[in-house]
Amino acid sequence: MKLKDIALLNMRRRKAKAAFSLTGLMIGVATVVTLITLFESVSHNIMHKMEKYGANIMVVPKSQNLSLSYGGISLGGVSLETQEISESDVARIHEIPTNANLAAVGPMVLGAVRVGESDVMLAGVNFEVSRTLKPWWELGEMLPREGALIVGSTAAEILSLSAGDTLEIGENNLKVDRILGPTGSQDDQIIFTDTLTAQHILGKRGKVSLIEVAALCSECPIESIISEISTNLPNTEVMAIKQVVQGRMNAMSHFENFLYGVSILVVLVGCLVVFVTMMGSVRERTREIGIFRAIGFRRSHVMHIVLFEAAVISLIAGILGYAVGIGASWLSLPLFTDGHGAALYLDPLLGGGAVLFAVLLGLVSSIYPALIASRLDPNEALRAI
Amino acid sequence: MIQISAKNLSKSYGEGDAAVHAVSDISLEVGRGEFISIMGESGSGKSTLLSMLGALNSPSAGSYEVEELEVYKLGSDQRADFRREFIGFVFQAFHLVPYLSVIENVMLPLVTTKKSMDQKRALAQAALERVGLGGKGHRLPSQISGGEAERVAIARAIVNEPPILMADEPTGNLDSVTSKEIMSLLEELNSQGMTIIMVTHSLECAKNANRIIKIADGRVVEDTSTWTTKSEVCDCAS
Structure with missing residues (x-):
């Protein structure tokens, strides 16, 4: 048995909590993926259409x-x-x-x-x-x-x-x-x-x-x-022909700003969900952490367990979020393009980026809970029962 | 040979007039292979003393050495390493991790070591067999009795062969028959050379030790270090 096994077994036991955290982050990732994919697709569509507007x-x-x-x-x-x-x-x-x-x-x-x-x-x-x-x-x-x-x-x-x-x-x-x-x-x-x-x-x-x-x-x-x-x-x-070019660029720029604004908001909510869930998890596991520390786990070992758990949840959230985001983009693209056969633009980097982004967010949101867990006094943690 | 040396250990909670002196100026020396019972009423300070001896609770004053190692001068990580290498804990409430199987609970102290998975599993299985639970490794803590849970806790405490075992009311939650079995197990471990420090408020259980330290109001009021015989009859349920 290794530290990662403890994290995985704990996740299996606390399925509902893990699922809640995963869902929160997944929604965040899916929203960002949807917005970016829609932006890219609509941009390409607009570009394509604007080409028809002439020189x-x-x-x-x-x-x-x-x-x-x-x-x-x-x-x-x-x-x-x-x-x-x-x-x-x-x-x-x-x-x-x-x-x-x-x-x-x-x-x-x-x-x-x-x-x-x-x-x-x-x-x-x-x-x-x-x-x-x-x-x-x-x-x-x-x-x-x-x-x-x-x-x-x-x-x-x-x-x-x-x-x-x-x-x-x-x-x-x-x-x-x-x-x-x-x-x-x-x-x-x-x-x-x-x-x-x-x-x-x-x-x-x-x-x-x-x-x-x-x-x-x-x-x-x-x-x-x-x-x-x-x-x-x-x-x-x-x-x-400046008016045309400026107009095109301005339209895209406004859409891009909107995209970033919504993305930041959704990502913050996702981070908050992970943070609250991980904090709750650490509080619930006070006794366990006390046991781990009493039998010789270092602070870094406890952090490792919490962060590994966060990384696994985030990884799954990233993969699912990307899939859901692409699906949502595919479904909603016609609404943004008047349904006239607009193609979904798939950026190969977005998949990897989304997963990496999710893992980073999950880890960043879990650093504080992990620190709290690692700093639990074993004696206090065991007396708290 | 002196294995444990505590000098003027004190532990206070709070400050000024509101300060509570849980342990006051306790000094004791423990030889290798001794079996010590620490007795006292509830709130006498015996568990606080045990937690300080177990490197879990920094004293407010005094010094504490185990095998010439000044324990409370170690950093947090080094003290964690010390606990892993030197001390096995048996808690009154067993403190098993509920989502790990019996054998996984026993393997916990080995998780952070560099032993291979097979070595860890073999050591855990051997420890379980020592406490008579060789065939129950796959069960969850919720699927075993209180006595078996206490045995699992003991197996976990001894899995990496620490020289010292500390037990806090190990029979507190057990019936008389199971308590006798647990005491026999501790005696057997002691006979194999393990130093045991046990907190109990049962005199009958305490008599299994070859030394009883009585504590009241945070101070040692009696240390029977001169006793040489053990009670032949142990009714730990009393």
């Missing part, structure tokens, strides 16, 4: 010339007629160290064209990438063919265009593939075609006017992505 970084040429705005956002020094970005630079954006956080990179060629009596802005875009960058276009499965046009709602109205019409731009006759619904953005006034066609019409072969980037990074600030792109493309200005 949040703009790469524009360095320029002292006229500035344009696009989508209500300042584009800095984009000059339609002067400096452009080389198309080869687009690939270099994908070479940044945090390229895993890049959801979409979309080069855009901009230029003014004459259509009948009107000057219209023509934009060449990659329609495939536009699915991510401009989800509100609702491009669907079938993308426009090369040389086809997508026309903004206002432009279509002014130019009296509808789907299937042919539009003459310079010497090119381009077919209108579809008319966009009103978006409330500058897209309403623009005619879009594929990049190659736009470069051809605008005489900007191998050039792009700006690059839109959709990037999201929950672990690192958006600034680091911007910095990395700037390093790779030194002749450009890279800027965040």
